[in-house]
Amino acid sequence: MFDQEIDFRLFCDQRVLSGHSDKLTTIPIHTINTKSFRNSKELGKQCLFHPKVILIENDRNELYIGAGSANLTISGWSKNQEVYSFHQVETIEQFKSVRLFFNTLINVVKNPQIPPFLSLSRFNANSVKKTSAEWDFVHTFLNKDFLSFILSEDTTALNVWSPYFSHNVPGLIELFKVNSPDLKSVKLVADKANGHHFRIKWSDAIAQMVQKNELTFYSNPLPQDERQEMTHAKVWQSIGKRTSRFAIGSWNFTHHGTASVKGKKNIEAGFVYHHIPKESILGTKIEVKTTHFADDQLLKDEQLDLTEPLPFLLAVEFDWKEKTYVLKFESLRDEALSNFQIKLPGIEQKQNLTFKYDDQQNIFLENTRFTVAKDEAVLKEHFFQIFKNGQLIIKDIFTEINFEYRRAQRFDNLSDLIDSLVFEREVGQADSISLRASMTDHFDVEVFDDVVAVPQSNEITYFRMFLAFKNFEKNLMHSPNKRELHKRLFVYPGCLLELKEKVLDMRFESPIFQWFVLQEINKLKNVAIEFYNKLSSQEGSMRLEDWNQLNCDLPDILSKVKLTPQQKMQFKAYLQLVKTKQSYV
Known part of the structure; x- marks a missing residue:
């Protein structure tokens, strides 16, 4: 996506990722501190950033908004029963609501890397619009709260799917009646913890409401898969004499979840439709007993444990x-x-x-x-x-x-890296073995048979090694600018820094071979410095710390080989010749 210049980023509550989860992607994740919103006092101390919203913008300035109950988790997209929907933004009102939602997040994150939201003029110029909407994108940042959207004065019945519930369900229902004084019936499709218990504590007030049929519980009308972990969907359906509404989103059947109670609000979002589906969202009625309800311990175990936001x-x-x-x-x-x-x-x-x-x-x-x-x-x-x-x-x-x-990819091992240098570029004209030829011209090779002609780990031969470094040098010298040279030294798979790291991690059977490899790395670094200084660029100079990362300390090979004093003298002269011929330091 980065190569295709797709701006992909995520927003989540700061506390949700404070556990043991790992971030295994370079996609920007912007965490939200709920205290940072201007109306944070109205939201309350226990406010949770809870929406599940996806916005897609294409190169034609068309917007598609998705919302529902699914978190961006394995369970949310494969194991739970969820509800989610996508719609094209088609009216000015829809556009303004979507823009308000995301601009509010952008304003509290304050990251200059986030591009500005699509302008209304560009949306007007390119989008196919409708004059009337079949749905509203509803969220906590609007002046009108969720209950005002889903309920009306003539609402008589409310049907809700929810996995989680208020500690005071009767009190929440009484709150509904402020908007809908004629509300007579609340029917719940409640997920069961461990498949047995509603996440609700039984009380005398609930018992009275159940007895009067003001509160009833229903089974899930959809077929259930045994692999399913839970029904996490949040669905609201209000039925009135003249007005009915249907909603899917992140709203749980809680005070915070409805985002409508001052001092007890989450950041929530979803769609409210101006019609209700023909299909019933209720299964069969459940004759509830006290054993259907959770005890204090189960509710405590199910409770989301969140830390206090930073001050x-x-x-x-x-x-x-x-x-x-x-x-x-x-x-x-x-x-x-x-x-x-x-x-x-x-x-x-x-x-x-x-x-x-x-x-x-x-x-x-x-x-x-x-x-x-x-x-x-x-x-x-x-x-x-x-x-x-x-x-x-x-x-x-x-x-x-x-x-x-950023170094995002690497080779599995040194041998693979060497292979890439040998085979992915044109093989040279035997220049890589010129050093060995010059050795035979000046010394009795038999003296060095025991210390030179030793097979290497992973079958990295002298030929492959020298050819690889020769090709690497060609690659560096073909860098068109300082930026590209920097990437070939520090960023790309098989860069010089990765080569150095893999060499240091490898155990070589021959100290002589190791000495050659380390010398070649130091030589490439010096070649790169000289070439870097010749390249013109508007960018600043590379940090000294970066160059120092490429330094290789050389082993004292004279102390590692067993030779007579005469042979050591010859060997020392041999090393000096190698340094001169190969431009080693």
């Missing part, structure tokens, strides 16, 4: 070109901040977050840039950790920029 906004961005983390801080409160630390992949020690005040008494973060010497850890770990008084309080994802400088 400040902190976005961490890693620049692959500069090998540097950039911290972007914004205070959410006026309270003093102290004893916070951050642990960043690739930086061994925790770093103190030092907060100070400017002349206007605004809090700012003093240390905002951290450079890594080696980016290996950044490839493996995509999370940073925040500590308070030494205790881990949250784990969050950092975003990445300048992906073209």
